[in-house]
Amino acid sequence: MENNNWINQFEKPLIIAGPCSAESEKQMMTIAEDIDKDYVKIFRAGIWKPRTKPNCFEGVGAIGLNWLKKVKDEHGMMIATEIANANHAKLALEYDVDVLWIGARSTVNPFTVQEIAEALRDTDKIVLVKNPVNPDLDLWIGALERLEGQGIKNLGAIHRGFSTYKKTKYRNNPQWQIALDFKNKLPNIPIICDPSHICGNREGLFDVSQQAFNFEYNGLMIETHCNPDEAWSDAAQQVTPARLKEILSALELRQSDDPDSIYKAGIDNLRHQIDELDSSVLETISQRMKVANSIGELKKEHNVAVFQPERWKQIKNNAVKAGISLGLSEDFIDKLLQAIHQESVAQQNNIMIKKEEIK
Numbered sequence: 001m002e003n004n005n006w007i008n009q010f011e012k013p014l015i016i017a018g019p020c021s022a023e024s025e026k027q028m029m030t031i032a033e034d035i036d037k038d039y040v041k042i043f044r045a046g047i048w049k050p051r052t053k054p055n056c057f058e059g060v061g062a063i064g065l066n067w068l069k070k071v072k073d074e075h076g077m078m079i080a081t082e083i084a085n086a087n088h089a090k091l092a093l094e095y096d097v098d099v100l101w102i103g104a105r106s107t108v109n110p111f112t113v114q115e116i117a118e119a120l121r122d123t124d125k126i127v128l129v130k131n132p133v134n135p136d137l138d139l140w141i142g143a144l145e146r147l148e149g150q151g152i153k154n155l156g157a158i159h160r161g162f163s164t165y166k167k168t169k170y171r172n173n174p175q176w177q178i179a180l181d182f183k184n185k186l187p188n189i190p191i192i193c194d195p196s197h198i199c200g201n202r203e204g205l206f207d208v209s210q211q212a213f214n215f216e217y218n219g220l221m222i223e224t225h226c227n228p229d230e231a232w233s234d235a236a237q238q239v240t241p242a243r244l245k246e247i248l249s250a251l252e253l254r255q256s257d258d259p260d261s262i263y264k265a266g267i268d269n270l271r272h273q274i275d276e277l278d279s280s281v282l283e284t285i286s287q288r289m290k291v292a293n294s295i296g297e298l299k300k301e302h303n304v305a306v307f308q309p310e311r312w313k314q315i316k317n318n319a320v321k322a323g324i325s326l327g328l329s330e331d332f333i334d335k336l337l338q339a340i341h342q343e344s345v346a347q348q349n350n351i352m353i354k355k356e357e358i359k
């Protein structure tokens with residue numbers, strides 16, 4: 001997917017900040033005044049707010065676009081808001097909003113995305129797509145393809161985490177691997193992290209932001225309010241402009257590489273070790289599969305079932321104990337063993353099927 005390199009007009013990293021919701025002209029102007037413009041280049045505010053339950057504050061509506069425009073005119077910042085239908089898109093264009101984002105609840109619906117894409121046809125505004133609420137990489141990429149299909153070139157993505165039924169320490173579980181897969185598949189599309197929606201609270205913002213920089217994200221979008229506790233939406237996750245500056249100034253930016261010769265020599269040596277170890281891990285797994293295949297032959301001769309739940313439980317428990325004492329996480333050992341067992345069962349199953357065919 002092509003990209004116009006719109007991100008290059010900003011110094012690294014791009015910081016987008018502002019209130020979850022526009023509440024009043026005064027609130028917007030106060031926040032815009034207090035935000036440190038050395039860090040923050042784009043001012044955000046929600047005008048139309050998709051809410052889970054009815055009878056909640058659903059945004060001030062189009063009037064808020066005047067306030068956003070005033071921020072742009074008086075503070076020289078670019079402005080951003082969420083659009084959730086074609087009418088929002090048209091209004092945002094009319095008010096010269098520079099950055100439009102499609103929210104997670106809209107990204108899940110291809111009809112909505114298509115409608116928005118058509119309303120924005122050929123725009124040179126920056127259009128960002130938040131990940132869908134459910135962990136579906138294709139849906140996320142599909143939304144960007146719909147926009148690209150309408151001639152929109154200045155595209156980007158926002159990683160805001162994924163919904164889970166079971167409550168975790170996050171409001172929306174980051175599932176970093178999905179965002180990394182996104183980066184791998186669409187390396188030209190800038191990706192911004194939204195730690196506010198991942199965390200759902202102020203306390204986790206620094207760690208999640210740092211993790212995003214560790215993965216070389218292009219920027220952050222952090223909800224910022226002059227009086228967070230009194231905010232009309234998402235009060236728990238908003239920070240003051242002063243706190244925002246503290247967080248931003250403490251973050252360490254990472255670079256893709258370092259030409260420094262000491263770094264180069266060190267990384268080459270360590271990567272060589274990784275290559276050797278990976279090949280011995282594969283060799284060991286292949287030997288294990290050969291043993292599993294012999295077990296498969298033996299089971300076939302004696303008419304014994306492939307899957308052995310008790311033995312499998314014992315193998316996993318032993319591995320978890322051994323792995324933890326070797327400094328590996330339980331979750332990792334679980335996934336690794338699961339994958340090995342799955343392959344072993346599949347290979348044994350093949351052996352049984354093959355012999356059936358010969359008979």
Ligand SMILES: O=C(O)C(=O)C[C@]1(C(=O)O)C=C[C@@H](O)C=C1
Pocket residue numbers: 292295296306307308309311312315340341344345348
């Ligand atoms: O012990 C066995 O019976 C095996 O076939 C080995 C193995 C394994 O690969 O771990 C495979 C299938 C069983 O469900 C249990 C364990």
